[in-house]
Amino acid sequence: MLQPLTVVLLVGSGVLALLAAHHLLRRRLVDDPVVITALVLEVALLVQLVVGLTKATAIADGAERATFIAYLFTVLLVPPATVVIAIKEKTQWAMGVVLGGAFVVAILVARLQQVWSLHAA
């Protein structure tokens, strides 16, 4: 829907994944860089929400549009949820959750792009 934004989001989730993998291997717990990266990613996802909602009418099929909007909102929940879980968990699995969350964000952003490119007029 907005190529540069999608690229930014994929790069952002990639950076978060790398950071989490690094911390996982070094057995570090959640720290400021992780939280700030997740925060930046979340802001970019909010921008995506606004852009997506304003452009959603370009998708004619009602069910596909509903899917698109549902993905826009769902993906917003992932970074905060994973960071909260990571803060509560005091073993290295904390970073495992963040790594998984970053992966899920990337998948959902790719799916959004897929729904858009297949169905937007």
Add this chain to the structure above:
Amino acid sequence: MPPEQQQPEQQPKQRPEQHDTPHTGHGFGRVLVAVYGLLALAATGRSILQISEYFDRAPVSYVLSALAAVIYLVATIGLARGDRASVRLATVALSVELLGVLVVGTLSYVVPSAFPDKTVWSHFGSGYGYVPLVLPIVGLWWIHHTARAGGGTDGAAAARR
């Protein structure tokens, strides 16, 4: 799980550290709870959409999707809470889930006409990267693992929580 065994003190007699107390929602369990939560969210969303937008197209598939969504919710809450009753509930939910994905997965290959539209369980969850097939197996293993790590001290462990 190797990471929990990283502590230098490995004498078997030693009283476990706080984060070593067996709890289905801690350690590796957080990953499970996160994945289950996400799947519950995805399945719920999908089933609401299917039932509200085009239920008549494939009622059986959509009822199954809704059932799967409920089971994922129960499993998520059960694993996250981690007390004995919750774990028992989660065990039941995971068993039903495993049975469901195996039965529906097999049926969707044998009689594809019965499932005109996809569910989370059709084709053994291939649309979801086979996560619906692998997850209950991992989850049941994890419940078994934490129950064993708790040994006979279930009451004592529960009292500490």
